[in-house]
Amino acid sequence: AKSEGRDTYRFYEHAMGIEARSRRIMEHELRHAVTRNEFHLVYQPQKKLDTGELIGYEALLRWQHPERGNVSPGIFIPVAEESGAIVPIGEWVLKTACQAAVSWKSNLMVAVNVSAIQLHSVNFVQTVHRILLETGLSPHRLEIEITETALVRDMHRALTTLRQLKALGIRVAMDDFGTGYSSLSNLRAFPFDKIKIDGSFIRQVDTNEQAATIVRAVLGIGRGLGLPVLAEGVETSGELSFLAKELCQIGQGYYLGRPSPLDDLHEDDLRTKEK
């Protein structure tokens, strides 16, 4: 059964480029996945690089399909975006992540990914506001991660939405910095609180001079704009020490901690409390 699941998974992977039919099947399944409890979130730590202090977690969505097993978000999120299912799914993510953060003993922050379609959906700001009230999470503990594709869709509307979110006290991070286009002008046009450098720039940053130059430049931009920079995809101690030496403020990646289910976080959480 396992190899069968793997084949279908692969079939889906192809579905990115092909086959309207398998796409329609997945769209249909995604529409019911929330009510069928097939989603859960895992949480990946974000840590200060000078002290190692845990500052919060990024919530990452997981889909456990009854037959196919775990389907990667890289595969199902684009399908959910195209069908509009990402709006109710994203609302579930926000609510679940806020509930989780309220259950933590320390005032760590939680970062949630928000898709373009979701950001531009009707009443998005009201929905976020309602979720904060319902869960009782303090707005300054919520950070929303947005990629540039979310912004270029409708710049004017995106700006209005970001300003309204910030007026609620929510922080906004630019995700995957460097991979989109016109990253620099977007940094200027939008009120971000944090820059997340994409993991592709962090890979071998300690041994590859070109990667190092790019990362140093992004850190310089962050310093100039007064924005903290988070390095994604930190996988080795060499990458970590390079980033710390270059005064990158925050890191995230397998070397600092894998994404894990809510129940497995408590140990980490308590350790911070004790300090």
Ligand code: C2E
């Ligand atoms: P992202 O927002 O850039 O998330 C970081 C991805 O890098 C995650 O993949 C994470 O598991 C992975 N990662 C973390 N540390 C390392 C590392 O050291 N090395 C490597 N190679 N990878 C690392 P994941 O969970 O598969 O998510 C993929 C993408 O799916 C995310 O990229 C995000 O764009 C999207 N996504 C995930 N959850 C959500 C969600 O709730 N809503 C929306 N709209 N998108 C989501």
Ligand code: CA
């Ligand atoms: Ca993210």
Ligand code: CA
């Ligand atoms: Ca990212």
Ligand code: CA
């Ligand atoms: Ca990404």
